[in-house]
Amino acid sequence: MSTDFQSARGALGARLNELRTEAGLNGRDFAQLLGRQPSKVSRLQNGRQTATPEDLRAWAAACGRSDTAADLLGRLRVLESRQRHWRKQLAAGHASVQDRYVVEYRQTTVLRGYEATVIPGLFQTPDYARHLLMAHADMIQTPQDTEAAVASRMRRQE
Structure with missing residues (x-):
């Protein structure tokens, strides 16, 4: 159901927020470091926008945690799978x-x-x-x- 997709996107966003916070960066500084708008950083970490694989790799690198990129990409694959499942149902x-x-x-x-x-x-x-x-x-x-x-x-x- 769509709530599965929304929950997965929210969980991914929470993990992104956690990584940024652990890196000691605020949203505006982090957005500047990524070369993205602060609003995009906010949408991603609040689960209102789906990240791309490139977003996730850049996020992990900017946090100094490139080791987390594989986990983030795995979460994205689960999210995309849930979205495909929902679309099939509809x-x-x-x-x-x-x-x-x-x-x-x-x-x-x-x-x-x-x-x-x-x-x-x-x-x-x-x-x-x-x-x-x-x-x-x-x-x-x-x-x-x-x-x-x-x-x-x-x-x-x-």
Whole structure:
């Protein structure tokens, strides 16, 4: 699921932040050392942007920890694998993914969550869910099985 990808990217970013901190460098100085914008350094270490292999090699070298480059590249491969897996799941549309969530929610006894940018699926109205699913399908160019996906998402609320 996408949260696997986001978690992996966040974990990679946390490791990058840890390396920079251990090297005793602040974000601005580190960005200058890398020849990159401070905003890119921030996005990478906060898991909002996916690093490239070149980013990771440069990061390790700038921290004086070239020995960590192989580990960082391995983490990137895991992240990319999770992204490919997520895209395969969505290749047939969103409905099957939503159906899987229905099963998971029915087996759940305690649910905790935080979402800063959208209303969580459990609390969405059909129109709100429809809008999000259509926008997501357009963005990543997956089949638009919107009505089936909305119906499945609404079943989660049962």
